[in-house]
Amino acid sequence: MIDVLDLDLTPVVAEQPDPLLFAxxxxxxxxxxxxxxSDLDLRGVHLLPAADLVGLREPDETRxxxxxxxxxxxxxxxxxxxxxxxxxxxxxxxxxEQLLSPLVVHTTDAHSELAELAAGVITRHxxxxxxxxxxxxxxxxxxxxxxxxLLYTFRVLLTGIHLMRSGQVQAHLPTLAxxxxxxxxxxxxxxxxxxxEHGAAEVDHARVEADVERLHAVLDEAQSASELxxxxxxxxxxxxxVVRVRLGVTPAGSSPLRP
Numbered sequence: 001m002i003d004v005l006d007l008d009l010t011p012v013v014a015e016q017p018d019p020l021l022f023a024x025x026x027x028x029x030x031x032x033x034x035x036x037x038s039d040l041d042l043r044g045v046h047l048l049p050a051a052d053l054v055g056l057r058e059p060d061e062t063r064x065x066x067x068x069x070x071x072x073x074x075x076x077x078x079x080x081x082x083x084x085x086x087x088x089x090x091x092x093x094x095x096x097e098q099l100l101s102p103l104v105v106h107t108t109d110a111h112s113e114l115a116e117l118a119a120g121v122i123t124r125h126x127x128x129x130x131x132x133x134x135x136x137x138x139x140x141x142x143x144x145x146x147x148x149x150l151l152y153t154f155r156v157l158l159t160g161i162h163l164m165r166s167g168q169v170q171a172h173l174p175t176l177a178x179x180x181x182x183x184x185x186x187x188x189x190x191x192x193x194x195x196x197e198h199g200a201a202e203v204d205h206a207r208v209e210a211d212v213e214r215l216h217a218v219l220d221e222a223q224s225a226s227e228l229x230x231x232x233x234x235x236x237x238x239x240x241x242v243v244r245v246r247l248g249v250t251p252a253g254s255s256p257l258r259p
Contacts, residue, residue, distance in 0.1 A: 009023070009042070009069075009105045009106070010106075011069075012042070012069070012074070012076065012105070013105070013106045016046060016063075016078070017046075018046045018047055018048055018049070019046065019047045020044050020045065020046055020047075020078065020106055020108075021044070021045040021046070021047055021081060021108050021110045021111050021114070021245070022044050022045055022099070022104070022106055022107050022108060022110075022111035022114075023042050023043070023044035023076070023078070023104075023105040023106040024042070024043055024044060024098055024099075024101035024103055024104050024105060025040065025041065025042060025043075025101060025103035025104075025105060026041045026042070026043045026097065026098050026101060027039075027040075027041030028041075028193075028197075029041070029103060030097065030101050030103055030171055030172070031151075031152075031155050031171055031172065031173050032172040032173045032174040032175070032190065033151055033155075033173055033174075033190045033193040033194065034194070035193055035194055035195065035196055035197040036194070036195065036196070036197075037196070037197045038197050039072065039073040039074060039075060040072050040073070040074040040075075041074075041075060041077075042074060042075065042076040042077070042105060043076075043077055043078070043098040043101075044076070044077075044078045044098070044105075044106070045078055045079055045080070045081050045084045045111075045114075046063065046078040046079070046080055046081075047080065047081050047245065047246070048060070048061075048080045048081075050246055050247065053082070053246075059080065060080075061079060061080040061082070061083040062077065062078070062079050062080075062083065063076075063077070063078050064076070064077045079095075081242055081245060081246065082242055082246075084099075085114075085238050085241075085242055088118065088121045088238070089121055089232055089235060089238065091121075091123060091125045091126045091128060091129055092129060093126050093129040093130055093133075093156075093159070093160070093163070093169070094129070094133075096118055096121070096122070096126075096169050097159075097169055097171045099111075099114060099115055099118055100115055100118060100169050101171075110241075110245050113241065114241065117234050117237055117238055117241060118169075118234075119167070119234075120232060120233045120234025120237065120238075121232040121234050121238070122163065122167055122169075122228060122232075123228050123229050123230055123231060123232060124164065124223055124226045124228040124229070124230060125230070126160070126163055126164075126228075127160050127163075127164055127219055127220075127222070127223040127226075129160070130156045130157060130159055130160025130163070130219065131157075131160065131216065131219060133152075133156045134153050134156045134157045134160075134212070134215075134216070137149040137150075137152040137153040137156065138150075138153045138212055141153060141201070145200050145201060146198060146199065146200060146201060147189060147192060147193055147199055147200065147201035147202075148193065148197065148198065150189070150201045150203070150208060151173065151189055151190065151193055153212055154173065154182075154183065154186060154189075154211070154212070154215070155171070155173045155176070157212070157215040157216065157218075157219055158173070158176040158177075158179065158181065158182060158215065159171055159176065160219050160222075161181060161215070161218055161219050161222045162176060162179070164219065164222035164223050164225075164226040164228065165222050165226065167227075167228055173186065173190060174187075174190060177190070181214075181215065181218050183208070183211040183215075185203065185207075185208070185211075189201070189203070
């Protein structure tokens with residue numbers, strides 16, 4: 001299995017048509033259950049020139065590319081900074097996980113500043129994101145019987161519970177599996193996923209269904225008891241940040257795009 005931090009992805013960053021504020025690893029590698037044949041999911045933010053946003057042509061606010069490098073299939077999806085920040089303000093836990101991923105391929109001062117601002121967008125309503133994602137993945141598990149969507153179901157529910165209680169984004173399932181609410185079967189399921197990307201989940205369906213229902217109830221309780229705010233507090237700060245980075249105006253001694 002590849003160690004994503006051993007890969008030299010500098011050429012990937014250099015090949016992008018516009019500067020990247022950051023690129024991180026998401027997907028199964030971030031979640032802690034990659035398989036031998038897992039692809040590499042790279043996510044990040046690109047910075048369009050101001051002229052692209054004020055002219056008549058529609059800009060590429062989202063870009064996606066798939067290729068093979070070092071014998072590994074990779075895909076890179078990036079959003080323009082403005083779109084990414086708007087997603088952050090829409091209780092989107094997925095983009096927060098990308099922004100705060102510890103598996104960093106490329107970073108800048110602007111990345112660090114945006115990560116610091118992330119706490120100001122987290123609300124109790126992020127529970128809806130994780131609840132909805134879990135429902136979708138559970139339906140996929142029931143349809144296919146595969147292990148991957150079952151692990152995703154457990155992962156997002158536990159991430160949501162942790163976020164409601166701590167205000168911290170934790171997407172790594174092996175870490176979450178050590179918590180008091182985690183089903184006892186998780187270490188075994190994670191180990192099985194390491195052997196193959198697509199395969200049947202050899203589980204007691206009734207047992208895992210009961211675990212999922214219990215975690216939904218725990219998430220509901222955690223949301224009700226959460227001390228997180230009802231609305232983001234960082235809207236104005238993020239607006240100022242987007243304008244400043246777009247125009248290249250930075251505090252003395254720093255650069256938003258300095259690696």
